[in-house]
Amino acid sequence: MIKNDLYLRALKGDTAERPPVWMMRQAGRYLPEFMAIKEKYDFFTRCRTPELASEITVQPIRRYGMDAAILFSDILVIPQAMNIEVEMKPNFGPYLPSPIRSSEDVKNVIIPDIDDSLGYVMDAIKATKELLNNDIPLIGFAGSPWTILCYCVQGQGSKNFDKAKQFCFTNPVAAHELLQKITDTTIAYLKAKVAAGCNAVQIFDSWGGMLSPVDYQEFSWQYINQIIEALKDEAPVIAFGKGCWFALEDMSRSNAAALGIDWTCSPEFARQLTGGKITLQGNFDPSRLLSPPKVIKQMVTEMIDAFGKDKYIVNLGHGILPNIPLDNAKAFIDAVKEYNV
Template sequence: MIQNDLFLRTLRGETVERPPVWMMRQAGRYLPEFRALRDQYDFFTRCRTPELVAEITIQPVDIVQVDAAILFSDILVVPQAMGIDIEMKENIGPFIAHPIRNTQDVERVQIPDVSHALGYVMEGIHLTKERLNNRVPLIGFAGAPWTILSYIVEGKGSKNFDIAKAFCFSQPELADQLLQKITDTTILYLKEKVKAGVDAIQLFDSWGGVLSPEDYSTFSWKYSRQIVEALSPLVPTIVFAKGCSFALEQMSQSSVAALGIDWTCQPSLARTLTQGKKVLQGNLDPAWLLASPEQITEKTHQMIRSFGKDLYIANLGHGILPNVPVENARAFVNAVKTFVE
């Protein structure tokens, strides 16, 4: 039995004493302990070494006292396993020397044996679960197919992913083939993660917001929903689609357990669009963690009151910033834990 199961009880829709709290990118650069390991090992070495995965995943549980751990990994391990060469370049981020742009490129993309190609992730889960010792739940994650396509077609990060969008708009059948391959691989991958022991799944659609509502339905949600429906019978699933409040009503009509909300969407609107039936997660602007601890506490309590105590997971509206002081991250977590209606 998990000792602190507040996060899982909330995902099940139970009435709880307070909202659970965790932070996207909580296993990250704001922690000196993380930076020490980053200085010793390159990015994908950290992702592929189970001992490092377990250590990094558990750091925020020990240091900041969050209510859930999220496995340290990266969304791009999936396209790597599909045969796409991806580097993580300093000051650039993900870089694909040979982006996917035509029929021959798409044909070369494989649906791998994920238990073999991504076995190191499963080893990381096993070791993390062992070291967590049932203190808090463990979240596994993957990137939404559209977000993965954005990187592997564009070739690198972008503000608007025009090349990726043009690929989809001008070659929709080819885009469908690629998106379906990513979707099928992601379902296999996440099912393996569940077998390995994760307690919940979050799907990150970081770049869904660059699409129009119609294009989001066509090129993103169509595929993300397949993942949600495949995984929801096994574990609670959360979808965080940044900049996609326009799709909350549509997304809430699936078997998703919770929907992540970014800071551009008012809590009252999110509740209305989801008819008050779904667990919502978010949505503090990560930059608020650069304010004083007193301001963080006040803003966090205001956020909880806006969403309501139940059917709610306290989190940020995107990942924690690398320059946030650790004491401010603690202030956020403590503000949630001390909230009184």
């Protein structure tokens, strides 16, 4: 039994004394203890070494006491397992030296054996569960198929993912073949994560907002929904589409346990679009953590009041930034723990 099950109760829609809180990218670059590990080991070594990944996962929990931990990993371990080379370049980000640009390239993409190619992630989950000692739940995650495709085709980060969109719009058959391969791999991967000990899983559609509402249905949402349907009976699934407020109504009709909201959509509008019937997560602007701690606390309280304390998980609207002062992150977490109706 998980001792602090606030997060899991919120996913079920239960009434609680306060909402749970965690922060996207909480295991990472704003923490000095993380930076000490980063200086010694490169990015994918950190992901592939269970002792390092588990230590990084619990670092923010020790410091701030969030209500859930999220496994330290990366969405791009999926394409790596699918026979697509991915590098993480310092001060640049992801780089794929041989991006997918043709139907032939898609044919060469494999659906891997998860235990064989991503067993190190499962080992990291087991090591993390030991460190957490059933105190709080552990979240596993994956990128949405569309977001993974963006990197696979573009070959790096982008402001508009023009090459990814061109590929989808000029070669839709190959694009859908690739999206389905990513989806099948992701389903197997998340099922393995749950079997290894994750209590919930989150799908990050970081680049969903690059698509029009019509294209979003075709190239992103239908594949996310496949993942939700495949996982719904095994663990709660949270779907987070950055910039995808236009799809919230459709998303709320799915079997997702919760929907992530970014800061461009107000709590009131998010509740209106989703009919008040599904748990929402978000949506504090990560840059707002640069405000003074007193202001942060006031804004967090106002945000909880706007969403309502039930069917709600306090979080940022995207990942925490590397330049956030430690006291400001603490103010964010403390404001939730001190919340009184």
